Amino acid sequence: MASSHASLLEKELIQKTEFQRTFVEQAPDPSTENINAKLANPLAGLSHDKLIADGEAFAKSHNLGHLSALFQKGALVAQDPLAFxxxxxxxxxxxEVLRHEIANKWDQPKMLYYLVILCSLAAAVQGMDESVINGANLFFAPQFGINPKASSGDPSRNQWLLGLLCCAVLGCWLTEPLNKAFGRRGTIFITATISFLACIWQGVTNSWPHLFVARFVLGLGIGPKSATVPVxxxxxxPPPIRGALVMMWQMWTAFxxxxxxxxxxxxxxxxNTPHVTGSTGD
Structure with a gap:
């Protein structure tokens, strides 16, 4: 009887030890938790004095010293938006302004909605750049002596098909240096101008290499623009409507x-009358 009781206690002890070992193994890594918390809110854990000092320093470093008080308040609110x-x-x-913002999330300044319209237009132009070329394919390929259905011949003659894709991939890598040098608005202005001019350029090309170069340059505009506008x-x-406004990029691109x-x-x-290519359609 005693040996049976001892055996039972031994089994319970083993099970308890295994449970504790499993619990320790599955416990979250404190270092990982700290990193995740820092990513979720970089201001968490900072004292109010530190936040006030950082807000003032940031304002002065960007020649906005006259707005130091606003940056100080903003830093405090950003640390815990619900504890204002x-x-x-x-x-x-x-x-009172913060309470109104929480209760009326769509009551925003007109400038924000103006921004929404401009970003939507940028997305719509992006979509048109991608699809309008499909209709042109029916006409410029025969004019330039390109036969997309041919299984033989010089493969390099069909490189115009890759112009936008290649440079969009290349253009995406230009996003970071352009944003660093010109800021968000500067990058959008530059890339939108490139896209606008490249579209006109495509319309006056007279050979497939010429069209390829125009498509290549168009990709330089499309790549950084598509990455910068949503950001x-x-x-x-503002946070309550940020998801809706960011998703508008994809919706208006589809439009x-x-x-x-x-x-x-x-x-x-x-x-198809004679034009810059010198060709006459049927």
């Missing part, structure tokens, strides 16, 4: 793709 009522640095007017929208949008195909259909039966 307990911040002594905020005035009653400041707190800029996310940075400007632009549709517009591109609509334009293809609209111009499909337009007579």
């Amino acid at each position: 009522d307990s911040l002594p640095l905020l005035t009653n007017e400041d707190k 800029y929208a996310a940075e400007c949008a 632009g793709i549709m517009l591109g195909f609509v334009a293809d259909v609209a111009f499909f039966k337009v007579p």
Whole structure:
């Protein structure tokens, strides 16, 4: 009887030891938890004095010293957005504005909605750049002596098919240096201008190598623009509606793709009269 009881205790001890070992093995790594917390909120754990000092230093370093008080308040609120009522640095007017922002998330400044419209247009143009070329393929390929259906011949003559893809991949790598040098708005302006001019350039090409170069340059505009506009929208949008405004990029890109195909259909039966290529259609 005693040996049976001892055996039972031994089994329980073994099971308890195994459970403790498993619990320790599955316990989260403290270093990982700290990293995740830092990524979730870089301001977590900082004292109010530190936040106030950092806010003032940031404002002065960017020649915004006259707005130091606003940056100090912003740093305090950013640390814990829902605890603004307990911040002594905020005035009653400041707190009322924050309460209104939480209760009325779509009541935003007109400039924000202006930004939404511009970002939507950028996405729509992006989609049109991608799809409108499909209709043009029916006409410029025969004019340039390109037979996409041929299984033989010189493969290099079909390189125009890769122009946009190759340079979009290359252009994406230019996103970081362009943003660092010109900022978000500067990068968007430069790349949108490149895209605009490259589209006109494609319309006046007279050979497939010429078209390839134009498509290549278009990719330089499309790559950084497609990466910068959503980031800029996310940075400007308040947290309650940030997801909706960032997702608009994909929605309006799809809308632009549709517009591109609509334009293809609209111009499909337009007579192909002699133009810059010197060709005469049927």
